[in-house]
Each structure stands twice: as structure tokens, then as C-alpha cells.
Amino acid sequence: AQSVTQLGSHVSVSEGALVLLRCNYSSSVPPYLFWYVQYPNQGLQLLLKYTTGATLVKGINGFEAEFKKSETSFHLTKPSAHMSDAAEYFCAVSDRVGGGFKTIFGAGTRLFVKA
Amino acid sequence: GAGVSQSPRYKVAKRGQDVALRCDPISGHVSLFWYQQALGQGPEFLTYFQNEAQLDKSGLPSDRFFAERPEGSVSTLKIQRTQQEDSAVYLCASSQSGGGTDTQYFGPGTRLTVL
Numbered sequence: 001a002q003s004v005t006q007l008g009s010h011v012s013v014s015e016g017a018l019v020l021l022r023c024n025y026s027s028s029v030p031p032y033l034f035w036y037v038q039y040p041n042q043g044l045q046l047l048l049k050y051t052t053g054a055t056l057v058k059g060i061n062g063f064e065a066e067f068k069k070s071e072t073s074f075h076l077t078k079p080s081a082h083m084s085d086a087a088e089y090f091c092a093v094s095d096r097v098g099g100g101f102k103t104i105f106g107a108g109t110r111l112f113v114k115a
Numbered sequence: 116g117a118g119v120s121q122s123p124r125y126k127v128a129k130r131g132q133d134v135a136l137r138c139d140p141i142s143g144h145v146s147l148f149w150y151q152q153a154l155g156q157g158p159e160f161l162t163y164f165q166n167e168a169q170l171d172k173s174g175l176p177s178d179r180f181f182a183e184r185p186e187g188s189v190s191t192l193k194i195q196r197t198q199q200e201d202s203a204v205y206l207c208a209s210s211q212s213g214g215g216t217d218t219q220y221f222g223p224g225t226r227l228t229v230l
Contacts, residue, residue, distance in 0.1 A: 009155075032215045043119065043206070043221035044158070051216040090157050094215040097163060097171040100146060101215040103208075105157030 138207030146213030
């Protein structure tokens with residue numbers, strides 16, 4: 001079965017600093033990987049996803065993630081943090097279930113951005 | 116509608132009461148998922164529908180939990196004889212086809228508090 005581990009339940013950065021949120025996965029087959037963001041009182045929103053092909057994936061709001069098979073990682077980065085990036089971020093992997101797929105989520109990392 | 120909607124947004128129940136949570140997916144989306152998100156955790160898979168067929172319910176915590184999607188659109192998650200450990204946010208998501216690379220679109224969730 002697939003699983004996801006997010007290192008660090010809380011990350012704090014200064015506005016303008018690099019954002020790095022870590023994610024490692026466990027999968028017996030080539031994985032489909034996702035990053036979702038959850039703003040307060042809002043539903044989860046897809047930031048980006050890796051399926052096949054280019055291992056560096058660009059998403060919305062300036063975020064990107066790199067799939068590294070050798071490290072079983074899919075870390076999320078953004079060169080310069082903005083106050084509006086403060087939210088909860090979830091790494092996820094697809095897992096086969098009953099003729100379709102379900103999403104397995106990590107525990108989440110809350111990003112704080114300091115002025 | 117433009118997105119996934121859920122109702123009610125907040126529900127307070129006394130222990131032992133039955134509750135029903137509703138999800139309206141994006142029109143035309145074949146797949147519908149229910150997740151449970153405990154405080155400080157990532158969403159946990161409960162069950163999955165493709166049209167009206169419930170293809171997997173392996174994540175339902177007990178036989179007190181029941182989900183249906185009789186006409187392949189709106190879905191209801193019912194919890195009988197609620198317990199305090201059922202307190203969580205219940206998320207609904209829909210996707211066009213349910214494939215592993217499909218983006219899931221999430222509703223805002225229903226926050227259930229069992230007293």
C-alpha cells in the first residue's frame with residue numbers, strides 16, 4: 001500500500017525567503033503524486049501533480065515540486081514566500097482501490113509566513 | 116454548480132443521534148469520494164463511488180457509517196448513533212473520471228461535533 005510522510009508539522013519562514021516543504025512517499029509502483037493546499041475555512045485545492053514525464057512540476061502561485069525516484073521524495077518549493085502562502089499543505093499519492101483510485105494524504109505541514 | 120458544495124457546514128449532535136451529511140459534486144463528475152479529517156491530521160479515505168456504484172468502502176470506521184449516491188450525483192453520508200470519536204471534518208471530493216491522475220475537487224467540508 002502507498003503511504004506519505006511529511007517532515008515537519010509546522011514550518012515558519014520570513015516573507016521573501018525560500019519555502020521548502022518535505023514529502024517522502026512509499027510506493028510499490030510508479031506513483032502519482034500531488035500537493036494540495038488548504039486555506040482556513042476553505043476546501044483543499046490542487047497546487048500541482050506529477051504523473052509521468054518531466055520530474056520538475058510547476059504549479060499555481062509560483063510553487064514547484066521535483067519528483068526524485070532515487071530518494072522517494074516530492075518536496076515542494078517556492079523561491080520567495082508571500083504572506084498569502086500561509087496555509088496547510090498536504091502531500092498525497094494515488095492508490096488503487098475497487099476499480100479506481102483513492103488519494104492517500106500525509107499529515108500536513110502548516111506554513112507560517114512572518115512579516 | 117461551479118464547485119463541490121456540502122451541507123450543513125457545521126453540525127452539532129448529541130451522542131447517540133443520527134446525522135446525515137450531504138455532498139453536491141461538480142455536475143458531470145463520475146467519481147465521488149468521502150474523507151474524514153481529524154483535527155491536525157490529513158484527510159483519511161472513507162468511501163468511493165463511480166456514478167451510483169459504491170466501489171470501495173474499506174475506509175468506513177464501523178457499520179454505523181453508511182454512504183449512498185442513488186442517482187449518481189448527490190451523495191449522503193449517514194452516521195448512526197454518533198460517538199464522540201466521530202467528531203471531525205467530513206470532506207467530499209469529486210473528479211471527472213476517477214483515474215489515478217485525475218484532479219479531485221474538494222468541498223469546504225462539514226464540521227461535525229459530537230457532544
